[in-house]
Amino acid sequence: MAYRRTDQVSARLAQTRRQILNSAREIISELGFSGAQMSDVAQRSGVATGTLYRYFANKEELCRQVFREVSTREMNMLATIASSDAPPEERLAKVLRTFAGRAIQGRRLAYALLAEPVDVGLAEERSRFRRTHAEIFAGILEEGVASGAFRLCDVRLSAACMAGAIPTVLIGSLAPDAEALETDAERIVDEIVAFCFSGVSHPDTRTFQTREERAAS
Amino acid sequence: MAYRRTDQVSARLAQTRRQILNSAREIISELGFSGAQMSDVAQRSGVATGTLYRYFANKEELCRQVFREVSTREMNMLATIASSDAPPEERLAKVLRTFAGRAIQGRRLAYALLAEPVDVGLAEERSRFRRTHAEIFAGILEEGVASGAFRLCDVRLSAACMAGAIPTVLIGSLAPDAEALETDAERIVDEIVAFCFSGVSHPDTRTFQTREERAAS
DNA sequence: CATAGATATGAATTGCCATTCATATTGATG
DNA sequence: CATCAATATGAATGGCAATTCATATCTATG
Structure with a gap:
């Protein structure tokens, strides 16, 4: 057994998820849904674009x-x-x-x-x-x-x-x-x-x- | 002088234009603007896709x-x-x-x-x-x-x-x-x-x- | 500290249609 | 009917942003 998710990790993951949602909300509040590009949401969240897809299946789900x-x-x-x-x-x-x-x-x-x-x-x-x-x-x-x-x-x-x-x-x-x-x-x-x-x-x-x-x- | 547009030709052009508009209207009435693809409009009008662009600058203009x-x-x-x-x-x-x-x-x-x-x-x-x-x-x-x-x-x-x-x-x-x-x-x-x-x-x-x-x- | 699984990365890929353009056809004129 | 311009064609191109994926970096555990 080489790895098991820790509470600490879970917390960080949750925090990242929250961060993404918050960034998305901010951008959507400014530019609307269509104006919110995944790459921008990622940038504002401080993660890579691909990372978004570890938290949400696709843009639609995030929105x-x-x-x-x-x-x-x-x-x-x-x-x-x-x-x-x-x-x-x-x-x-x-x-x-x-x-x-x-x-x-x-x-x-x-x-x-x-x-x-x-x-x-x-x-x-x-x-x-x-x-x-x-x-x-x-x-x-x-x-x-x-x-x-x-x-x-x-x-x-x-x-x-x-x-x-x-x-x-x-x-x-x-x-x-x-x-x-x-x-x-x-x-x-x-x-x-x-x-x-x-x-x-x-x-x-x-x-x-x-x-x-x-x-x- | 080798060519000048005839009334007959003008009439045909006008008719094609009308045909395109009618087809577009029909498709839009069924599928909405976003559902109306240029290739489909062309097909229903009986012309080639490229022909649409001889009558309308782009899809937006047609719509x-x-x-x-x-x-x-x-x-x-x-x-x-x-x-x-x-x-x-x-x-x-x-x-x-x-x-x-x-x-x-x-x-x-x-x-x-x-x-x-x-x-x-x-x-x-x-x-x-x-x-x-x-x-x-x-x-x-x-x-x-x-x-x-x-x-x-x-x-x-x-x-x-x-x-x-x-x-x-x-x-x-x-x-x-x-x-x-x-x-x-x-x-x-x-x-x-x-x-x-x-x-x-x-x-x-x-x-x-x-x-x-x-x-x- | 070695290992393996989890997680993150971001450049490359994909898909979707509108749009283009090299080529063919059609029409007018002398 | 020869010539030139207009008109039509539709396969190929292009652009855009979402999505993927090979690679790298982390994290827990014995």
């Missing part, structure tokens, strides 16, 4: 792992809020606010997670991520509809609307420019939340009422 | 051209509705309905236009496309806000919410499965329109409170 770590944190944050015992309206507002706020804060990373072109493997992770969002929203909506706090609506569909609206407003070509997002962040978040909120609130005016009808009433 | 043709048709459709002289509520409803309806109908193509991972050149076209959508929505909202038909809101932001919500609900991981989209299309469109609509309608019950209000109470 998936990073995606999971980052997205899990976000989802937990929302899930925690969602499971509090505040009334549904409050929880919904807070969840939406948090989602939007964090997207503004960590815009580049949010872009990578939500909008950057990625290929199948990562797209799968992204789907999971987005579905979880929608489910969190939907859960609150469901309770709210049951309790009468929200109007009767297709909760999954409404949740998807919210999950679609928020990133679109904050990330990509329809987003305000970076400066506005900084200075105006609060107002923007308020508006988004208001928009989403009214989508599930009890209506008073019928949807297709004309001006005259409204004037007459 | 852009296809994108423009397809998206222009869609945008014109919406623009026409938007510029009718019906009241803003009616125009908004019709525009949203058309957008959603066509996305359901031509799902694969809609995916390519709105959601498929693409690289910079096409992303530019997509941005133009999405911005135009949002502008069409915003234009109607602006009038509606001015006339009092809609509540006071950030029209660009509300427009972005709509432009984000609709594709998310209908395309990708948060969309209902294909069968539901077929059988339930009308109800789904109705729900989406209702959601978007209430985002800009006058509220009666204010389930949502702004920060200031919350602070004040």
